[in-house]
Amino acid sequence: MQIELQQWIGLSPIMLLYAFFAIGVAAYIRGYSGFGFSALTVTSLALILPPSEIVPTAYMLEIAASIHMLPLVWRSIDWKILRWLFFGVVMGTPFGIIFLEEVPQEIMRLVISGIVLTASLLLWKNIRFRSSANRYSILTVGFFSGVINGAAGIGGLPVVLFFLSISASSTLTRSTMVAYLFISDIYAVMLPGSQQLISTELLGRTVIFLIPLFAGIYLGHRSFVKTSPESFRKFTLGLLIFLSVAVIIRSFLI
16 A cells, blocks of 8 residues: 555655645645745755656645635735736746746756745845835736746745735735635646646645645634734744755755
């Protein structure tokens, strides 16, 4: 049975335990904050799997996470911002998928980790940019997010930076991010280039990963009103920075 499961999902027992822990932590943070799941999952799983296998898995898990959370945040979504973000994502995601298919995987590891590290440091330092929530700025953020999402599965980070720059409330940010990630990841999975990356092995792996995903989201949502947002934000960013640095060091050592 153990051998059959290992062949089905393509992971050894130790790798599976590590993946369960990494996804559980990422799902807990997603349940609490509404974002961060893909960034944590892609960065942590990059220690054991190539990006071409991680990114499609992150898409599918993000969709499942959003379906689970949407009923909880529906009334607080900013539909105007969401609409223009989506238009930008539609234009940007195909370019990102091309990068994922064509760029060597070691380079993708460095790019993914560099993006996460840079964004995390900006958030850690509370750097805010002078931007307004007009259609042009939102469209630009959506396009850039789509490129990053298609190439690395972490398109939510530039959108979070945008929400911070316009001083949006935590409730609006969390709710709109859940809806945005749901729409953008469904679109990414539907694109032909992305579908070619999804194998039977990845589908089986994703089904198994639903266990830590739902458990983590449930616990994270329960903690949303109980923990200081600032202290938890610092913890999340610290973990992102640590994982990014770990993957960068690993890439140079191999």
